Amino acid sequence: MTWLFAPALRRFIVLAAAASLLLNVLALAPSLFMLQVFDRVFASGSVETLTMLTLLVVTCLIAMGAMDLLRARALGWAASVLDTRLGPSVLDHLLQASARGQGGDAVHGLRDVALLRGFLGGGGVLALFDAPWLPLYLLVITAFDPWLGLTAGLGALTLFGLIWLTERATRSGIEASTRQARQASRVIDSALRNAEVILGMGMGRATVARWSAVNDEVLERQMALTRVQSLLQACVRALRQGLQVAMLVVGAWLVVRQHASPGIMVAASILLGKALSPIEQLSGSWRSLIEARAAWQRLQGLDITERETALELPAPRGQIDLERVVYAFPGQRQAVIKGVSLSLAPGQCLGIIGPSGSGKTTLLRLLLGIWQPQSGTVRLDGADIGRIGAAAQARHIGYLPQDVELFAGSVADNIARMGPVDAAAVVAAAQAAGVHELILRLPQGYETPIGEAGAALSGGQRQRIALARALHGQPCLLVLDEPNSNLDAEGESALQQALAQAKARGITVVLVGHRPSMMRSVDQLAVLRDGTLDAFGPRDAVLARLQAPQGAVPAVSAVSAVR
Ligand SMILES: Nc1ncnc2c1ncn2[C@@H]1O[C@H](COP(=O)(O)OP(=O)(O)OP(=O)(O)O)[C@@H](O)[C@H]1O
Numbered sequence: 001m002t003w004l005f006a007p008a009l010r011r012f013i014v015l016a017a018a019a020s021l022l023l024n025v026l027a028l029a030p031s032l033f034m035l036q037v038f039d040r041v042f043a044s045g046s047v048e049t050l051t052m053l054t055l056l057v058v059t060c061l062i063a064m065g066a067m068d069l070l071r072a073r074a075l076g077w078a079a080s081v082l083d084t085r086l087g088p089s090v091l092d093h094l095l096q097a098s099a100r101g102q103g104g105d106a107v108h109g110l111r112d113v114a115l116l117r118g119f120l121g122g123g124g125v126l127a128l129f130d131a132p133w134l135p136l137y138l139l140v141i142t143a144f145d146p147w148l149g150l151t152a153g154l155g156a157l158t159l160f161g162l163i164w165l166t167e168r169a170t171r172s173g174i175e176a177s178t179r180q181a182r183q184a185s186r187v188i189d190s191a192l193r194n195a196e197v198i199l200g201m202g203m204g205r206a207t208v209a210r211w212s213a214v215n216d217e218v219l220e221r222q223m224a225l226t227r228v229q230s231l232l233q234a235c236v237r238a239l240r241q242g243l244q245v246a247m248l249v250v251g252a253w254l255v256v257r258q259h260a261s262p263g264i265m266v267a268a269s270i271l272l273g274k275a276l277s278p279i280e281q282l283s284g285s286w287r288s289l290i291e292a293r294a295a296w297q298r299l300q301g302l303d304i305t306e307r308e309t310a311l312e313l314p315a316p317r318g319q320i321d322l323e324r325v326v327y328a329f330p331g332q333r334q335a336v337i338k339g340v341s342l343s344l345a346p347g348q349c350l351g352i353i354g355p356s357g358s359g360k361t362t363l364l365r366l367l368l369g370i371w372q373p374q375s376g377t378v379r380l381d382g383a384d385i386g387r388i389g390a391a392a393q394a395r396h397i398g399y400l401p402q403d404v405e406l407f408a409g410s411v412a413d414n415i416a417r418m419g420p421v422d423a424a425a426v427v428a429a430a431q432a433a434g435v436h437e438l439i440l441r442l443p444q445g446y447e448t449p450i451g452e453a454g455a456a457l458s459g460g461q462r463q464r465i466a467l468a469r470a471l472h473g474q475p476c477l478l479v480l481d482e483p484n485s486n487l488d489a490e491g492e493s494a495l496q497q498a499l500a501q502a503k504a505r506g507i508t509v510v511l512v513g514h515r516p517s518m519m520r521s522v523d524q525l526a527v528l529r530d531g532t533l534d535a536f537g538p539r540d541a542v543l544a545r546l547q548a549p550q551g552a553v554p555a556v557s558a559v560s561a562v563r
């Protein structure tokens with residue numbers, strides 16, 4: 001449980017541990033009270049002694065209540081720190097991992113944070129804080145009588161051994177069940193994303209069958225684990241009761257043999273009950289303990305690090321430099337981008353063409369700093385794009401991805417990139433994208449709500465609103481990935497006008513396009529083939545090269561139509 005000592009949590013955990021120490025020392029009071037009542041008050045018949053002892057024990061009980069409360073508060077604070085500190089970092093990590101196509105199990109990071117928070121608020125963690133004080137109770141019982149101490153010690157050891165054996169036997173089962181549960185939820189996620197295809201092609205039954213197969217395994221495993229848990233709990237409970245009886249038997253034997261007083265027998269029995277209660281609690285919550293530990297280990301595996309502090313640079317002008325950029329997808333040896341170098345002056349418009357799979361989208365993602373190259377650098381006005389920071393990116397870079405997804409919110413929220421809506425800036429962006437009139441024609445204009453993934457809009461409408469989103473603010477760099485793939489003639493002419501305006505505003509534009517019409521407005525052209533630059537330079541020079549018989553590139557022959 002090293003995670004309990006993570007720096008952010010440490011002081012709360014230390015506070016909870018200190019409260020536990022006092023709580024457990026104070027918990028000796030009731031049994032010592034009992035001992036005194038049996039051995040002194042009964043013997044002396046002194047009401048004063050009884051009154052004094054009662055006052056003392058009541059004071060101890062009040063202090064115990066206070067410590068209990070303090071410990072619960074400390075753990076509550078720890079839980080909220082965990083949430084507020086770890087939650088945002090995990091989400092930030094998930095966004096980055098997801099953008100790099102490495103979402104996978106990382107997607108469950110937030111669930112792990114919730115699991116840890118739940119654990120800190122549950123009973124299992126209290127047992128963890130109380131269990132270490134067991135030797136203290138054993139010591140006091142031994143001080144009463146070594147035989148009683150030996151009986152209690154052996155009993156406690158047996159109980160611990162039982163829990164330890166169960167933990168060893170079920171750990172891998174619990175982890176496997178978590179893995180399978182995640183697999184089942186991945187099946188659901190992917191089915192929901194593709195619900196249209198599933199319904200359209202009657203794949204519902206197959207999808208449900210796939211999910212059921214995984215889910216049945218999860219249920220089976222969980223039932224097996226529940227059976228083990230019930231067995232463990234029953235054994236621990238029976239053993240504990242047996243131990244209590246054994247203590248009374250040994251105590252009675254000692255009393256009969258006049259080696260101990262009846263007070264000692266009763267006090268030892270009460271102490272043992274208190275000492276064993278955290279073990280019994282552990283037997284009931286051992287599964288959540290293992291799950292919490294596994295969640296922490298998974299979170300550590302995510303390698304969550306604070307992002308480097310972004311450089312606060314003056315507004316960039318839009319100079320782009322790619323220096324021998326190489327990129328391979330994680331786990332792949334073959335690079336997708338193989339040493340691409342090119343430079344663009346502020347305000348230039350670069351078109352990138354090339355066959356499918358040649359790496360155009362990958363190059364754009366490197367240009368945006370979404371992915372980091374294995375070697376080489378992408379610079380915006382001389383600064384490494386990876387270190388520019390999200391705030392600067394929000395202000396200075398506009399991106400229109402190939403597959404446009406809008407967020408749940410209004411049209412205005414989407415154009416304002418889900419930040420605060422400045423009406424003038426939103427309308428200006430919509431006008432620059434030539435989509436203002438289209439938005440006014442929507443049922444509620446700029447306030448029209450867009451469902452999850454922009455369900456209320458057509459593909460073309462989504463693409464045009466996403467262009468306004470890319471133009472929002474004062475971008476110095478506009479990156480467009482096949483911006484006309486869904487556009488009709490009106491949308492295409494609005495796009496051409498937006499590009500001309502962007503050029504007039506001195507915005508650097510990089511666009512990927514398959515249709516020749518897109519390349520009419522570019523002044524630089526790059527031809528990408530199998531991750532390398534086949535040609536790069538002024539548009540007409542590159543086109544001339546492509547059309548020359550020896551330079552003919554079949555996959556880009558459509559470009560000839562540009563001229
Ligand atoms: N997440 C990923 N993991 C592994 N390989 C990937 C991933 N995304 C893309 N690739 C591979 O990288 C190569 C380049 O893909 P990219 O999307 O950059 O091509 P593209 O030129 O934009 O293609 P298109 O014109 O069809 O959009 C392809 O071979 C593709 O299979």
